Amino acid sequence: xxxxxxxxxxxxxxxxxxxxxxxxxxxxxxxxxxxxxxxxxxxxxxxxxxxxxxxxxxxxxxxxxxxxxxxxxxxxxxxxxxxxxxxxxxxxxxxxxxxxxxxxxxxxxxxxxxxxxxxxxxxxxxxxxxxxxxxxxxxxxxxxxxxxxxxxxxxxxxxxxxxxxxxxxxxxxxxxxxxxxxxxxxxxxxxxxxxxxxxxxxxxxxxxxxxxxxxxxxxxxxxxxxxxxxxxxxxxxxxxxxxxxxxxxxxxxxxxxxxxxxxxxxxxxxxxxxxxxxxxxxxxxxxxxxxxxxxxxxxxxxxxxxxxxxxxxxxxxxxxxxxxxxxxxxxxxxx
Numbered sequence: 001x002x003x004x005x006x007x008x009x010x011x012x013x014x015x016x017x018x019x020x021x022x023x024x025x026x027x028x029x030x031x032x033x034x035x036x037x038x039x040x041x042x043x044x045x046x047x048x049x050x051x052x053x054x055x056x057x058x059x060x061x062x063x064x065x066x067x068x069x070x071x072x073x074x075x076x077x078x079x080x081x082x083x084x085x086x087x088x089x090x091x092x093x094x095x096x097x098x099x100x101x102x103x104x105x106x107x108x109x110x111x112x113x114x115x116x117x118x119x120x121x122x123x124x125x126x127x128x129x130x131x132x133x134x135x136x137x138x139x140x141x142x143x144x145x146x147x148x149x150x151x152x153x154x155x156x157x158x159x160x161x162x163x164x165x166x167x168x169x170x171x172x173x174x175x176x177x178x179x180x181x182x183x184x185x186x187x188x189x190x191x192x193x194x195x196x197x198x199x200x201x202x203x204x205x206x207x208x209x210x211x212x213x214x215x216x217x218x219x220x221x222x223x224x225x226x227x228x229x230x231x232x233x234x235x236x237x238x239x240x241x242x243x244x245x246x247x248x249x250x251x252x253x254x255x256x257x258x259x260x261x262x263x264x265x266x267x268x269x270x271x272x273x274x275x276x277x278x279x280x281x282x283x284x285x286x287x288x289x290x291x292x293x294x295x296x297x298x299x300x301x302x303x304x305x306x307x308x309x310x311x312x313x314x315x316x317x318x319x320x321x322x323x324x325x326x327x328x329x330x331x332x333x334x335x
Contacts, residue, residue, distance in 0.1 A: 003052075003053055003054060003065070004021060004023065004053055004065070004067040005017040005018055005020070005021045005023065005053045005066075005067060006053070007051055007052040007053065008051040009051065010051060011033075011034065011037045011038055011039065011050075011051065012034060013051065014038065014051040014053070014066060015030060015033045015034050017053070018033070018053075018066060018067065018070050021067070023066075023067045023070040023071060023074075024070045024073075024074070025074055026074060028078065028101050029070065029073045029074055029078075029101075031100070032073065032097040032098070032100045032101055033066075033070065033073075033097065035097070035100055035132075035134035035137065035138065036093065036096055036097055036100070036128065036132070036134065037050075037132075038050050038051065038063075038066065038093065039051070040124065040127065040128065040132075041063060041091045041092075041093045041124055042056065042063075043058060043061070046058065053065050053066050053067050055068075059116075060114040060116055060117045061090070061091060061117055061120055062090050062091075062117075063090065063091055063093060064094075064166060069093070069094055069097075072094070072164055072188055073094075073097065073098070075186070075188045076098075076162045076164060076186055076188055077162075077186060078098060078101040078102065078162065079101070080101065080102060080103040080105070080106065081102065081103060081105045081106050082102055082106055082107075082161040082162055083106060083107035083108075083109075083158075083160045083161045083162070083182075083211070084098050084102060084106065084107065084108050084109070084160060084161070084162045084163075084164075085109050085110070085111070085160040085162070085163045085164070085180060085208070086098070086108075086109070086110040086111070086143070086164050086166075087110075087111050087150035087163065087164065087165040087166070087167075087177075087189075088111070088112065088113070088150060088165060088166040088167050089110025089111060089112045089121065089143070089145055090112060090117055090121065090166070091117070091120060091121050091124055092110065092121035092122075092124055092125050092143060092145065093124070094164070094166075095108060095110050095121075095143035095145075096124075096125060096128055096143060098141075098143075099140050099141040099142060099143055100134075100138045100140060100141075102141035103138075103139045103140075103141055104139045104140070104141060104214070104222045105141075105214075106141040107141070107160070107211055108141045108142065108143040108144065109143070109144055109145075109146070109160075109208050109209055110143055110144070110145040110146070111145075111146055111147075111148055111149075111150045111153070111206060111208070112145055112146075112147060112148075113147070113148070113149055113150070114147075115147045118145050118146075118147050121145055122145065125142070125143065129142070129331060129333065130332075130333050130334045131333070131334055133308055133310045135331070135333070136310055136312045136313060136330075136333075137312075139222060139225070139226070144209040146206060146207070146208060146209060147206075148204065148205075148206030149204075149206060150165065150167075150206070151173060151176065152204060152205055152206050153180070153205070153206045153208065154205045154206060154207050154208070157180070157207070157208045158208065158211055159179075159180060159181055159182045159185070160180060160181060160182060160185060161181075161182055161184075161185045161186070162185060162186050162187075162188075163177065163180050163181055163185065163186075163187045163188070163189075164187075164188045164189065165177060165187075165188075165189035165190075166189075166190075167190070168190045168191075168192040169189045169190065169191055169192065170192055171191065171192070174191060177189060221328065221329055224329060225312065225329060228312060228315050228316065229312060231315070232311045232312065232315060313330060313333075316329050316330055317330075
């Protein structure tokens, strides 16, 4: 499934297309999609297709189309502090985006049938935490994944505010899925009418991760990082009065409407004409002006944006603290 929007050249352009088509409608969802590069969840040899609005599958590894994930994120109506259960969590791409919205006091659990996909998801999660500057721009609710059949979850499991199931659910399992929800919660899943005759083999109850209370040490780290972020924001506001500015993005190449010369054959005579409309003269002058400006503007190869600055990391490293404490505040990140 997919193909609802045009392919992008990069992650930001893919998100722009999803916004224009109204698949992404809220700021929280947009921020989460921009923070995590979809290509990071592809195998290296398939990354050329990462920004197409198409599903991708390789062995047991599967990613739904971006338009599907954006619809799911919007439908879940996510808020900080909620609990989330992802049934068929796959690569962890969706769970990680959800974690950016839930924040440090949310709950983020996933159940995946294939153990090799669980390992893949953990590797991708570790890569995001250690290398992405987006990690420092959010307070993250790290997902926890367990292996098992989502139809064999232990009946004594906790209930969740939000539940998503990516696979088709037969009508006979509808109540089972609803029982995973808290009162007033939201469940998003594809419901199928056809009966399920598949035999899942030997039944083994799936025990979801416990909902643990954060340690005092961890709470202190969250509070310190939050205070530093607030200080950085205040310092920036006092300098330029409008907070952190978004980094400049290259202007996209404008797609111009080309006029078509038309040749008409009539009674063995040839007439050449040009199809035009009343606004052609205006368009012509606008196009010439745009061409002049583009010639004067530096080419992208000549004008490269400065690399983004991780202000939180710089501020933490400048504090008069022991190095082990600095590294703890930075989650021992590599960048």
